[in-house]
Each structure stands twice: as C-alpha cells, then as structure tokens.
Amino acid sequence: MRTVVRVTERVVETPSTVTLRFPYPGPAAPGQFVMIWFPGDDELPMSLSYTEGASKGVTIKAMGTTSRNVQELAVGATVGLRGPYGNRFDLSARRVLVVGGGSGAAVLAPAAERAAAQGTRVTVALGATQSAELLFRHRFEEMGARVEVATDDGSEGTKGFVTSVAERLLTAERFDAVWTCGPEIMMQKVAVAAGALGVPVFCSVERHMKCALGLCDACALGPYHVCVDGPVFPAERLLPLAEFGRSHRDPSGRRVPFGAR
C-alpha cells in the first residue's frame, strides 16, 4: 500500500539541503511525516515540508548515506510514499516562537505558514552552521514572520547557538507557545528555558524508524513510540525521560548516547 510517484520539482534550498516536490493528494497536517522510499536505497521518515494541496514536499539534509545520495535526485525520479503518519502541531497559539536548527526548519515552516495565515504572530529563531545553511529563511520572512538568526561561524546573526537567541527572545517578549525542531540537546535547552517562564514547548523529535505503525519498537522513546505518539511532544512529557537529549537507539535497538551518533 505504497504510492509510487514521480518527483515534479527539485529545489536546492542550501548547499546541503534539497526539497523534492511530488503529487500526493489527501490531507496532511504540519508536523506529520511520510515514509519515503528511494528505490534501491533506504526508506526514511521525512517530515512534510509542504503539507497543503495535492503537491506535497520533503526537505532533505545531507546527513548519511541515503540522504546524501538523494541530494542528486532529478525531476522525474520515482519515489515510494506511505503516510502521512504521526501527530501534528497544535496551531491554536496566538504568539508563537519557532526555534529551528539544521533541518528542523523543514517541519516548522509549514506549521508556521499555516499559523501565520490564521493570524498568529510568528517569531523565528533560526540556527545553522553558516549563513548559506539557514533553511527556509526567506520562506519564514515571506509569511510575515520576524526571523532572528544564529550561525556557528558567525557568518550571519548571533555567533553561536540558536538557543541563546531563543532565550533572549523568551525573556524579552511574551509567547503562548514554542515550537522547536533540531538537535535534541538544543530542544532540551529551549524546553528548560521556556518551561522556567511557563511557556509551553512542543518538540518534534526523531528516532530510528522502521514500521511507522507503532509496532516494531524501533522508535521507542521512554513509554512512547515517536511514529504514532509523536513526532510532536509537549516538552513536559520529554523532560522527565532519561533518554531525552541524551541517548537514542540504533537500528538494533541498542541505546546509544547522542554524541556517539
């Protein structure tokens, strides 16, 4: 029960990130992901970076073998799709702080976009290794969001981690919610900072996925299965877990500290 589709559009977003668009009718909500199969290569969970209408999209950062291979995928290439799976961002907050690091903006952009269209005031703290890697920066700006950036090398915005930008914004302004996706240690920091101020935080987390059906246990995170209970979790559910920000499981199910990735 996969749908096989052809890639209709390919957009190079940053030197290490490419967006693939394809026809995939049916409803989808910001926060949800698909299992996308690159025939001959792996099938991977990928957040939908475009959730509206019949033409959906994913935005892939070159990380490991497959995600590197698919950077070269051309228009017309076939991919297999199943899903969308997982839960969604609650879009009801009126003032939202979006905190994205790395490919995290892929799932945050459609959420922010839909919220902004509904009148939500969106502020974005966007981090990357360098200026050219700031994902969806213009997309955030076009939807009317205020964007504050941080780069590891200081090539633009604050030099250092996006968490410091987020912390500054949180103390300076009032937000009803924080949405965040990125390295887990980053999300953990944001969750602690916002939590101290009483602002609810929603984290989109990643774990190794195989079935995406809540069956195989590959994506277990404490008592949760990220594929069906997530990927979006209120931070207060994650913070008590010994694993959050510290360890994940490799494909064999062994617990591996995040550094050892």
Next chain:
Amino acid sequence: MRTVVRVTERVVETPSTVTLRFPYPGPAAPGQFVMIWFPGDDELPMSLSYTEGASKGVTIKAMGTTSRNVQELAVGATVGLRGPYGNRFDLSARRVLVVGGGSGAAVLAPAAERAAAQGTRVTVALGATQSAELLFRHRFEEMGARVEVATDDGSEGTKGFVTSVAERLLTAERFDAVWTCGPEIMMQKVAVAAGALGVPVFCSVERHMKCALGLCDACALGPYHVCVDGPVFPAERLLPLAEFGRSHRDPSGRRVPFGAR
C-alpha cells in the same frame, strides 16, 4: 461470514412441511434463497418463504435425510445462515398465474403476496399429492388470490396434475406472466403451454448447491449457474437446454436423469 440465529417460530404447514421463522435482518426479495446450515447436519439451499421485515422464514418439505430431520427442529434451535442469494421474481406483471407443485409454493407465496399488495391480480394453480399437502393454500387466499387446486389422489379439486389446471386457466383467461416452481417436468409443461399462448413464464429451478457463489459449478445448468444466474429463469432460456426437465447433476457432478433422483 455466517450468521447464527435461533429459530423463533415453527409452523407445521402440512403433514410433510414445516416453516421455520428466525430473525435475519437486511433486504431480501421473493425468489431469493439462503444457504441454511443445520449444525451437525447438512447446509441446504432454501427459498425464503418470508422475505419481508426482519423475521424471515423458510418452508421445508421432508424429502431426504436432512429435510426430514429438520421437521422436528424446535423453537430455540440454532441454524446458520448466509445469503440471501440469487435473483428475484419480476413483480411488474398485472395479471399473474402462479403454478406451484409440492414445496414450490414456498418461493411463490412471498412473490404473490408482494404482488397482490401492489394490486396485481393473482390466480394460483396449486398441486399436491393430497388435500392436506396443499402448501400455503390459505396464505394465497388471504392475500386475495383465486386458488384452484389439483391433487394426485383427487381428495380435493381436480384429480391429477396441476398442469392440467394451469392449462385450463391459461386458455380461459389472459395473464401477463406465469410464475412457477415445482417438479421440473411440471414446469416444463407449463412453460410449453404458456409459451404457445405467448405468455412469458418464469421458473424457479433447483440444482445441487455447494458454494452458492457461482464458483464450484455444482449447480451448473447449461451455460448458467442456478445460484447466481437463477434460481428464477425466463422459460425461453431453459427450454432450449437439453437438461431442463430431463436431467440434473448429483453432488459428484454426474448427469443424472430426473427419474433416477
């Protein structure tokens, strides 16, 4: 995908015939049959003698082993049901001659009943071995039909075959259709007689049945499968068949002449 129900009512119709009523919701039309399973005994095709509402019924004549055993079935007994299967009588004719022999009235009565309620003028030629075996005679009368009877032993009505009653009625009056069910030789005679007068005849025929799904070929009759193409056939489809009125197939698929039944 069987429904198991309890028999809610048992009516002795004639010395050799009993009606069993049971809850079996869902639509059914006069002409259709069910596969009724008498646990521990056989599963048999039986026309629905009551097709309206949630309480359906079958009327069983003691013929062979199972049909004899189930004469004794008490209220509260469990039976398995699947169906209804097969096609239905076309109830659009305005003047109908119903010709029933033996247990044939079981399927004709609900058809006549529904037609009569719609304003059709119903005339019934009813045959049996003896007066006490005239099935549904009062039911036909109650629906406002005229009933003419024939008995083998002359204990009531015309002595001899019901076919002679039918032939007399056909020549004396005008009918838009004839519906018949009974021994095949009887139906064949009626079909020939009515056909000669240009009156369309519809016969409800019986063949050995196993699957009732149009698959196993047990009920093959020429190019037809009685379970899905029938049991009701326009006589002009049956008359050209070498088998009609002459032979049927035993459970092994061998062609057996009707006498040898």
Next chain:
Amino acid sequence: MADLAVRVGTLALRNPFLLASGIWGESGESLAGAWAAGAGGVITKSIGSEPRKGYPNPTIETYPDGSLLNAMGLPNPGIDEYPREVEVARARGATVIGSVFGADAAEFARLATRLAASGIAALELNLSCPHAEGYGTEVGSDPADVEEIVRAVVREVRIPVIAKITPNSPDPAALAAAAERGGAAAVSAINTVRGLAIDTSLRRPVLAHGMGGLSGPAIKPVGLACVWQIYDRVAIPVIGVGGIATAEDALEYVFAGARALEVGTAVTQSGVAVFGRLAEGLSRRLDELGYSSVAAAVGAAHPARA
C-alpha cells in the same frame, strides 16, 4: 498493444489467464463459458478414478476481503464420465487443460492417459490433495513423491505436464525442482493454503470437513513468494495462482516470474467477465510500462535478470 499470447512449453495460449481448477470446472458448458468470456485456457476440475460426491456442506466459508475457505473434498464425476465434458468444451473451441488427482504415481499415470485421450491441450497434476485423510500431509509435499509422479505421467502422455505445487511446505521451490527433474513442462503455484474457521456460537468448525484451503486475496503474498522462489530455482515456466483479481495482481505475478496465470476465487466477484477485464487491464499496463509482450516482462523484478 502488448502481445498477450504466451507459450508454456509447447502449449500456446491466446492470453495468460487460465480458469483455475475447481472453478466452473465440472461441466463442459461452464468451461466453454469461461473460454467465451476471454480466458486464455480453461483447467478442468481435478478428476479421479471414481465419482466422488465430495464432503457434505458447508463446504465453503467467506471472508470480508473476498477470500474463501473451502473443503469441497474433490467432488468429480470420475474418469469414466468426465471426458464427455471436455468434448463439449472443445467443440466450442476452448483450449482445455485437464487436471487429475491420485493417491500414487500409478493412479496419476492411469488417469493422465485416459484424460489425455479426450483431447486436452495440457495436463495439470493436482499434487496438493489429501493423501491420507486426517494425517494433514499431502501427496505433493515430498520432493521424491513429486518427481516420481511427474515422471510416471510424462512417460505416458505426449502433452505438456504441469505440476501444481502446494504452498504448505518449507521449500516449495524444492518441490518445483523435483517436478522439473521428473520432466514437467511447467509448474503452477499455488494451490490453497491450509486453513480452518470456527463458529463460536456453535462451537464447531464451519466446514463439515473441518480443515479447508484458503484462497483469494489473503493468499496473494503467499503465491507471489512461491512463484518468486520457484522462478529462481527452475528453468521451466512457472504459472502463478493465488489471489489474482486485478491486472495489477497479475503483473505482480508476472514480474515475480509467472509466464501464465490462473484465476479462481475472483470469479465469485462478477463471474467470468473477470477474464476480459484482466486481459484488457494487463495489456494496458504493459503498454504503459513499455513492454511489448507478456513474455518480455516475465521475472522482471528479479535483480539478476531485470
């Protein structure tokens, strides 16, 4: 338009879709009807030495997805009577493939000789019938038996012999390889998968016989697995059976390695009209994918031969 005609050994078929054994197979008129509806060939009910009534009803159970469980018990008119049904179908132009079942090689050979005399175009051996009832084993589950039976039959008849393989085996491909060694022109896979249904209100098996065979959509993955493994193991053509209801199902089988296909349970949906739809649908799909014929697509999903 992709060419649907296929050859299975020396057997030429106008299209790959065969009526499976046991479906519309007792009467010559029914066989002729399936042929007229567009089947590429029709396989008879499995015929034995004596007339058999089969098991009492209930002989069939239905499932919501269209799958069936059956224990007909191999009813058939017997080898003395059945050839006349073949003649009826042949007189109407049908390509008729016989099917026989027996308890041992000698019985298979005897039946094969007799049925071959009726002018069948090929003969399928039902190697998946109950051997010794109640023991749960089948005459076709031991490669040595399969080889011996096939060899005995091939010695007696000149038409192509097709060995029908059971899926109830740890290694169906080993059974196919045994059939190939025995001289089979082709193998067909699969027969039904052993199954049972219980009525909980009545506290008894639904089928009078108890054990039955599962067919239809539920077994398509099982049939595909068998065809795939058999295709990798033997050089003779493979005929795919099990759960084929759409052109897409058929194409899965072709890509897995099937050169022809048998259709059984799908006939319950809308009768033999399914044959016309399957042929048309497969042809269209082959066109879309750029294949000029069925033959060109056989086994295309296997990495080594893709």
Next chain:
Amino acid sequence: MADLAVRVGTLALRNPFLLASGIWGESGESLAGAWAAGAGGVITKSIGSEPRKGYPNPTIETYPDGSLLNAMGLPNPGIDEYPREVEVARARGATVIGSVFGADAAEFARLATRLAASGIAALELNLSCPHAEGYGTEVGSDPADVEEIVRAVVREVRIPVIAKITPNSPDPAALAAAAERGGAAAVSAINTVRGLAIDTSLRRPVLAHGMGGLSGPAIKPVGLACVWQIYDRVAIPVIGVGGIATAEDALEYVFAGARALEVGTAVTQSGVAVFGRLAEGLSRRLDELGYSSVAAAVGAAHPARA
C-alpha cells in the same frame, strides 16, 4: 464473570493475552507499557548472540485488511545488552517471557541460559527464523532439529520452554510433537507465513529483503488450522497466534485448542489498548456461552472432547 487466569504448564498468567514477540519488544518501557495496558504477559523481541541491525527499510508492507508483510531481519540489541530491558519491565511488575533465536541447538541453549538469568518467567524459542539465508528453509521445519533444540534448552533452564512453530510446513503438528518429545512445556503457533509483495511501477520487491512474513487477519485461518491439528496431536498446552484482533478471534482460537493467545499485528490498530478490550470481550463472551473460565473452553470445538 468468567475467570481469565490461565496456566500454561507452570506459568501462571492473569489473562491469556500475550504480547507477541517482535511487537513492542525492544525496550523494557514498551514491554511494561503493554503489561500496564492489560496484557497477561509480554514476550520479548527474539534475541540473538550479537547485536543485529536487521534488514534495511522498507521492512514492512501494509494491506487494506490490516495484514502486514514484514522482513525486519531479527534486529535486536544482542544478549549482552538485552537483559537490562527485561529488568526494566520486571521492575514494573510485568510477567516477561523471553524469546531467543539461534542457528543450532548449542546457540539456543547458550542464549536461553543467559536470558533466563534475567528473571524471565518462561522462554519462547523462535524456531522459524531463517537458517541459511536465501535457501528458503528454516531451522524449525525439520522435526528432528526441533526436538534437538528444545531438548538442549530444556536441559539448561528451569522455566517453562515454549516452542514457536512455523506454519510453512506440510505438518506443523509433527513439529509440535517433536517439541513435546524434546520436553517443551507448551507450543505456540504460528509465526508469520512466507510471503512477498512486488511494486509493479518499480518492478522490484517492496521489502528490501524480498521475502517476508505475512501476519494479521489474512493468516487467522492458517493459525487456527495449525492450532487445531496440534491440539489433536500433543498433550502440552497450545498458545494460539495469528490474526487475533477481536475477542471473537480469540474465542475461535480457544475453541480450536489454544490455552493462551499472542497478539501482534492488531497492535497497529489502536495500540496496546487492544489488550484491555480483548480481555473484557473474551470474558463477556465466555459468560454468554456459559463458561466459567477460559480453561473450560479450551478445545471445545473438537468433537471428541466437546
């Protein structure tokens, strides 16, 4: 209220519904979650000697009726790491049943000893794993192998040993009988049924590994057939597995001869909440039918013991 507690040999279960191996079985928290949701016991993922990543994705294919085809490839953290997961689940009160797989009797025995030390209540042997990959045969398809493996394990551990039987066999009951001879306290049946799916657009098997195992509604009749035949052949308790999603399914298995039940694929529908529903539904249905306990209903559909 019918008594749902059952004993499988010396193993006491609060209700007959066990989490099947391979489902929610890699982490102790998940096992504990299934227990908290009402499972009568939880079976671990099958554990091997070394950590295994399993096959690459796609590892799973879904069917419209809720059935699944999977080729996970026995991913597991390995016997060195896994005992800590058992401890997490045990600390939360769960009755944990271990599961191991190996290539031969010696490996099974070694793994059994190590996993038993973690305090599992019983041990299931996965006798249906690929023996020599690509050969299509399984370590558990030969009765002699089964007997030898079971005997070797029983010699090493004091907890009840359950042999999990493959359906891909002409005679699963013979495998169960072999397990009984080897000293098994119970047998469970069935593991998945060999299957394959092909993507016709891509002309390749859907699963990265090709061959997979079918589970869910499609295989319920197959599991029932195996349990029925095994119940007739052995005296030790039988645990039913395959396509159980409702109390009605469970009751079919109980009447066919199962004393306990494993639930796998049904967890995809609405998570482990299925365990609470199954227990409640089975209890209600037993009441309706006048049974005071599960034990009293076991095998009730068999004529001789009805």
